Amino acid sequence: MPELPEVETVVRTLAPRLCGSVIARIATTASRVFRGRQKEIEAALAGKRILEVRRHGKNILIELGTRLLRIHLGMTGKLLFDPVNATHPRATLHLRNSQARVLVFDDPRHFGRFELIEDVSALALGPDPLEISPSEFTQALHARRGPVKSLLLNQAFLRGMGNIYTDESLFQARIHPLTPACAVPPEKAKALHEAMRRVLLEAIEQGGSSISDYVDAEGREGAFQSQHRVYGREGKPCSRCGEVIRRIVVGQRGTHYCERCQPAPRGIRSPVAGAK
């Protein structure tokens, strides 16, 4: 579910209801959700006032004054004010002084995590794609040799890009996903920087992409999935040139692109269907 635009949307729905309220306690049905010692985290949360809710990459940070509660939604995690909508509740924050009585963490696949940290520096993430400058981005890109697709997904390189918005941005910038990062021409690097901004900002405006069951904390779906040009469109015609959208695997992730709009650079052979 959650890439930068979805997490940003969730944070925007959380903040007005959570800020200023007090966590009475956290109740847990799956201790796996905690990174760190469960007892310690439970004790540290009880009675704390929430001062601020913000996003750091794909992480939701809940400012408790002395420490931060970091929530990562993983692949299928949702935070819901209405517990009735939770199919696989893993943890429940009971709140005081809030419009909401509870906030439920619903997460079928158990990939999400709650963790206490002192500072965001502990997460060691790269710059936000909406904050990095074009020249910084180009410079960083040219220092790396792996496929540009994999690099954009690397949170230590850039924080917040996920599979959907990476594929969409590479399409917009007309860059083949297997292009070595250092081989992306400077003008295309600039185009990629612009494409990420455009795609991410538009997706935030649309409340994110609801491709399986993503909803924000109020249970509302996003609308950006209707704007996808390549992600999830394998076999369908390219909206720009009519060529069939292809799907390959790059770094173990499904990767969608248009072979005509995003031609393979010299020396890169796109995997052919049926090849071994």
Add this chain to the structure above:
DNA sequence: TGGAATGTTCGGCT
């Protein structure tokens, strides 16, 4: 039934 799914982490190799 096998494969794929919005993601991260860890171990091993170079």
Add this chain to the structure above:
DNA sequence: AAGCCGAACATTCC
């Protein structure tokens, strides 16, 4: 020695 790659994590859906 950083960077890169693949396996693993758990569940649902088609």
